[in-house]
Amino acid sequence: MTYINMIIESPLLRCIAVLILAPTIGTLLSGFDRKFTARLQGRVGPSFWQPVYDILKLFGKQQILVHRTQLAYAILHLFFMMLTLVLLVLGQDLLMILFCQAFSALCLVIASMSVRSPYSWIGSQRKILQMLAYEPTLILLILAVYLQNNSFLGFKVLERDTPLIYSMPLMFISLLFVIAIEFEKSPFDVASSHHAHQEIVKGTTLEFSGPFLGLIEVAHAYEMAMFFGLMVAFWHTSIIMGIVLALIGFILVLIMDNICARLTSWWMVRFMWTIPLTLSLANLIWLWR
């Protein structure tokens, strides 16, 4: 226990620990996703560690690159995703965290815009629409946190006595839709899908292969861990209740993934700007003082 206390108290050790733990949690979550989806469809499904094998295999493959710009932006995508997570763990400004996350997503857009494949272009245009769809909800979420703590700083949340879920239940529901977009789940998986291929083949990650695709997969694992952490933060007073809440949210997203078909990108924007945004605004009404 002394080691754990030492890690929690030192900011540097905490950053290092989270940078190692986050991709592990992210890949385990997607392993759970694939097993759960397979069981829902009546299949045996792959091993629980399958996403780990996939990523390790990708790093052992031949390096084929379209051009260097593509690689530079793939690395920036990973770097800014790591920075987002570090800022979150250090309890920094939530707005800054949102900007870092948005820039990380933009790097992926630029990387897939820099090649000549039309499928990659369509994928990145849809990724921009996805960002347009979820960013207002995230900004309202941060605004709601500000209204309760009178501060944009992340660590002020941890100093509260009551969990956020008591005062922001509707915000949590709209966050689930944001998470469905970020995890590339149906009906929102318009830009790039994890399951099989789609009408635009693989969308944003189409022109990446081998270790460079591995970089993007690692960044995705960081992203999954970050959003899982956000769900845990809704019940920060008890870590067990937080994890239970986050798992329930994750399973709800997976069930929605399995019962829905992929819909169009503009349907996604219309939906996100009506139902989740209205839920968030309704939640803001009783927080406004």
Added chain:
Amino acid sequence: MSKFTGKSPWVVHFNCNSCNGCDIEFLACLTPLYDAERFGVLHVGNPKHADILVVTGSVNKKNMHVLKNVYDQIPAPKAVVAMGVCAATGGLFADCYNVVGGIDKVIPVDVHVPGCPPKPEAMLDGIVKAVEILKKKTKETETVTEELPVVIVKPKELPAETAAPATAKESEK
């Protein structure tokens, strides 16, 4: 690293002049009954992400360049499965004027799965065999394919007589 290659073989499927019989049977491998995903098989639509190339149908003079291009885009280590008799020898279409033959005329083949179409069990067996071959390969394994002859088709040049009346008409004016 090579031991993980065997654990997550991503398959890309290329229909090379096939009658679609093998393609339907191959997609049946992904259904809950056969569940190819328990071996880590993922059906990707993009050769740049794939490890195993599954080819159905015979090669003809038009699509041999496409097949070679798809093969060259797969990063090493990679394996090729020739699915069905058409991909092995040309099968039913072997005597057609445009058919070159089996896909081994164009790219190196690791596993032949016979049948018209093969049963899904045989197809899964073929993929598992390809995975075993894939494990022995590394990313330095030579995968260069032979250059194919490029046939340029041009319209014939017009004979001199057709040009002559035109000039005659102009002179009449």
